[in-house]
Amino acid sequence: MSKVLVVTSGKGGVGKTTSTAALGAALAQSGQNVVVVDFDVGLRNLDLVMGAERRVVFDFINVINGDAKLAQALIRDRRIDTLSLLPASQTRDKDALTPEGVARVLDELREKFDWVICDSPAGIERGALLAMYHAEVAVIVTNPEVSSVRDSDRIIGLLDSKTAKAEAGEKIDKHLLLTRYNAARAARGEMLKTEDVLDILSIPLLGIIPESEEVLRASNLGAPVTLNNPTSAPARAYFDAVKRLQGDSIAMTVPTARRGLIGKLFGRRVA
Amino acid sequence: MSLWQMFSRRGSAPVARERLQILLAHERALGGGQGDLVAVLQEEILAVIARHIAVDRDKVQVKLDRSKDYSTLEIDIEMPPIATLAAARASLR
Numbered sequence: 001m002s003k004v005l006v007v008t009s010g011k012g013g014v015g016k017t018t019s020t021a022a023l024g025a026a027l028a029q030s031g032q033n034v035v036v037v038d039f040d041v042g043l044r045n046l047d048l049v050m051g052a053e054r055r056v057v058f059d060f061i062n063v064i065n066g067d068a069k070l071a072q073a074l075i076r077d078r079r080i081d082t083l084s085l086l087p088a089s090q091t092r093d094k095d096a097l098t099p100e101g102v103a104r105v106l107d108e109l110r111e112k113f114d115w116v117i118c119d120s121p122a123g124i125e126r127g128a129l130l131a132m133y134h135a136e137v138a139v140i141v142t143n144p145e146v147s148s149v150r151d152s153d154r155i156i157g158l159l160d161s162k163t164a165k166a167e168a169g170e171k172i173d174k175h176l177l178l179t180r181y182n183a184a185r186a187a188r189g190e191m192l193k194t195e196d197v198l199d200i201l202s203i204p205l206l207g208i209i210p211e212s213e214e215v216l217r218a219s220n221l222g223a224p225v226t227l228n229n230p231t232s233a234p235a236r237a238y239f240d241a242v243k244r245l246q247g248d249s250i251a252m253t254v255p256t257a258r259r260g261l262i263g264k265l266f267g268r269r270v271a
Numbered sequence: 272m273s274l275w276q277m278f279s280r281r282g283s284a285p286v287a288r289e290r291l292q293i294l295l296a297h298e299r300a301l302g303g304g305q306g307d308l309v310a311v312l313q314e315e316i317l318a319v320i321a322r323h324i325a326v327d328r329d330k331v332q333v334k335l336d337r338s339k340d341y342s343t344l345e346i347d348i349e350m351p352p353i354a355t356l357a358a359a360r361a362s363l364r
């Protein structure tokens with residue numbers, strides 16, 4: 001049975017695209033058939049993060065307009081053959097994404113894949129609404145800081161009212177993914193606590209992804225972090241998140257600060 | 272972590288720089304309308320081929336690989352079985 005999942009946030013730059021790539025790859029690594037779909041028309045980036053930017057020929061809009069068949073626009077990952085990408089258009093504007101077109105393409109994707117993962121653009125406009133409309137599962141990417149939490153609250157409201165599920169009187173399955181979690185700053189009390197964020201948003205926690213240079217390295221190299229360095233802390237956190245998505249209940253690991261030699265010598269002053 | 276990764280750990284930034292240079296060179300040169308160009312190429316090539324053999328549109332795969340000095344465009348067309356082809360040719364004569 002296939003599932004449409006949206007990765008969304010409201011606020012920009014919190015880690016949606018990074019998380020789409022990592023969750024998509026992790027699901028594919030577990031043997032599922034996965035497609036990641038870029039909804040960020042005009043500002044596509046998922047192709048870069050996945051390392052497929054040189055291979056984009058046709059995109060989502062080409063398929064909607066009938067310039068290309070879906071199979072021609074899908075880019076199969078060279079490392080895991082159960083992972084594919086449907087890139088966004090870099091040149092058109094957001095209006096090219098029509099509700100009927102999106103519905104048609106997503107229906108076709110559902111037939112081919114176990115998971116259809118939609119990378120939402122930031123904001124609460126057309127693109128973001130279309131990305132969430134067909135989803136039955138939502139991953140709300142939030143950073144532990146006030147504006148991100150507020151925007152997530154707004155997005156949760158939209159998920160509960162503006163999706164096909166909501167319109168049918170059903171509940172969309174929502175999960176919170178805390179990203180860019182900085183353990184050192186959390187220890188110093190400079191960041192919102194996980195409990196506080198959970199308290200405010202009151203949706204279940206899917207995972208806590210630490211702030212890590214491994215994420216930057218992976219995107220420089222064009223590989224989801226779960227592929228580039230599967231044993232790194234952020235990759236392990238994404239693998240755990242995927243297990244929870246699949247219904248496993250596994251203990252939550254809260255990232256801890258690992259101080260280097262300098263940190264140990266000078267204590268808190270050098271964090 | 273592979274041995275290669277151990278050695279290449281030092282810097283991922285040069286890789287990022289090269290990837291961006293290649294990508295942006297292509298995007299700027301074509302004003303981003305690459306998909307359109309390829310769509311036109313595909314249509315015209317298929318039209319030529321269709322004059323001689325029946326082509327199933329679902330059996331056409333287009334692949335592009337952009338690299339620094341050159342790009343390759345691959346258009347893969349699955350042909351009908353030889354027998355069908357021969358029959359079609361015979362009827363043409």
Ligand SMILES: Nc1ncnc2c1ncn2[C@@H]1O[C@H](COP(=O)(O)OP(=O)(O)OP(=O)(O)O)[C@@H](O)[C@H]1O
Nearest residue numbers: 012013014015016017018122180210211212215216
């Ligand atoms: N866990 C992390 N550790 C370190 N850096 C991260 C982490 N997650 C994301 N980033 C960095 O944050 C930046 C924004 O990430 P990303 O592009 O995934 O966000 P986004 O929500 O998709 O942004 P947009 O709203 O613009 O689409 C990128 O530079 C990315 O490498």
Ligand SMILES: [Mg+2]
Nearest residue numbers: 016017040045
């Ligand atoms: Mg993004």
